[in-house]
Amino acid sequence: MKTILLLGDGKIGGAIAALLADTGDYRVVVADRDAAALARLAPQPRVTTRVLDAADEAAVTAAAAGLGAFAVVSACPFHLTVGIARAAKAAGAHMLDLTEDVASTAAVTALAEGAETAFIPQCGLAPGYISIAAGDLARRFDELESLRLRVGALPRYPANALKYALTWSTAGVINEYCQPCDAIVDGRRVKTHALEGLESLTLDGVDYEAFNTSGGLGTLCDSLAGKVRDLDYRSIRYPGHRDIMKLLIDDLGLRKRTDLLAQVLEGALPNTDQDVVLVSVSATGRRDGRLTQESLVNRIHGRRVGDRWVNAIQITTASGLCAVLDLLAQGHLPGRGLVRQEDIAMSDFLRNRFGATFRTTDDPIPDSDGLLKVA
Numbered sequence: 001m002k003t004i005l006l007l008g009d010g011k012i013g014g015a016i017a018a019l020l021a022d023t024g025d026y027r028v029v030v031a032d033r034d035a036a037a038l039a040r041l042a043p044q045p046r047v048t049t050r051v052l053d054a055a056d057e058a059a060v061t062a063a064a065a066g067l068g069a070f071a072v073v074s075a076c077p078f079h080l081t082v083g084i085a086r087a088a089k090a091a092g093a094h095m096l097d098l099t100e101d102v103a104s105t106a107a108v109t110a111l112a113e114g115a116e117t118a119f120i121p122q123c124g125l126a127p128g129y130i131s132i133a134a135g136d137l138a139r140r141f142d143e144l145e146s147l148r149l150r151v152g153a154l155p156r157y158p159a160n161a162l163k164y165a166l167t168w169s170t171a172g173v174i175n176e177y178c179q180p181c182d183a184i185v186d187g188r189r190v191k192t193h194a195l196e197g198l199e200s201l202t203l204d205g206v207d208y209e210a211f212n213t214s215g216g217l218g219t220l221c222d223s224l225a226g227k228v229r230d231l232d233y234r235s236i237r238y239p240g241h242r243d244i245m246k247l248l249i250d251d252l253g254l255r256k257r258t259d260l261l262a263q264v265l266e267g268a269l270p271n272t273d274q275d276v277v278l279v280s281v282s283a284t285g286r287r288d289g290r291l292t293q294e295s296l297v298n299r300i301h302g303r304r305v306g307d308r309w310v311n312a313i314q315i316t317t318a319s320g321l322c323a324v325l326d327l328l329a330q331g332h333l334p335g336r337g338l339v340r341q342e343d344i345a346m347s348d349f350l351r352n353r354f355g356a357t358f359r360t361t362d363d364p365i366p367d368s369d370g371l372l373k374v375a
Contacts, residue, residue, distance in 0.1 A: 147230070160270075183212075195212065
């Protein structure tokens with residue numbers, strides 16, 4: 001039984017603990033600085049808690065080393081990621097995180113160079129599963145022209161002008177909406193503005209909009225440099241959401257007052273467990289001399305794990321990380337250095353007990369190529 005030091009007892013951290021503990025293969029130590037939050041964690045076999053400040057690198061190092069932790073998993077805000085990575089390296093443990101933050105991932109990448117353990121940043125949904133799926137589609141082409149990634153975590157029954165609800169980290173949402181976005185345009189790597197690139201799309205007869213947000217591409221720009229003409233990532237929302245957020249962030253200047261923006265959103269937007277995750281990846285290129293397009297479309301709802309309900313964004317984010325951790329523990333991934341999401345085989349991911357969350361009804365059991373597509 002492998003011991004996991006899980007830092008952060010929030011919405012996603014709790015789901016990760018439940019999924020891992022349910023297998024019987026992992027002992028999970030959930031650590032958080034908030035003793036009251038830990039006390040609210042539902043009792044589970046093979047899950048224990050510890051009061052620990054993730055910002056204290058020395059304390060994290062000592063805890064991971066003392067536990068003989070196989071891996072340190074960060075479910076903390078993105079600004080703590082780098083310190084946690086340094087602590088995991090010092091303790092000789094593998095490190096996985098959920099961050100979409102570009103700067104944090106660059107720092108983790110540098111720490112991974114020459115490391116004796118694996119560093120696997122940007123697990124989860126987007127980046128994470130979306131990067132694995134995009135990498136799989138990209139490898140099917142002789143020449144790749146465009147790769148478009150679209151992901152949305154939305155309330156199924158929107159009831160406010162923003163048509164949105166808080167289903168995951170408020171800080172993460174704000175970071176996505178305020179930071180520059182990576183893209184490849186006409187073969188050149190560029191920075192684009194968040195909230196720009198507005199487009200309309202329809203999935204299963206429902207109208208949505210999508211626009212640039214930061215971090216969703218993960219390390220795909222590095223991996224596909226010189227191999228694709230156009231690459232971009234946009235978040236899916238209900239129509240009208242972008243304009244209101246642009247008013248708040250740009251016109252009212254809350255880009256410079258993210259603390260106030262967080263208070264506004266958390267004070268006005270409800271939480272909901274009635275959510276849905278939408279995923280769309282479309283690749284165009286040449287195969288055997290013919291111009292070809294392949295697309296992946298997926299819609300995921302929440303489900304019950306043990307005696308608790310886990311909503312769609314929680315189950316997709318937690319399952320994405322747990323699948324990668326499981327593949328690492330089983331020896332399917334390199335045990336040292338940087339492991340990029342897009343280098344993970346889609347077939348391995350979907351066959352995994354956690355990766356099964358992402359199988360479609362059209363392809364519940366992937367074939368040897370790990371196909372999960374709608375052409």
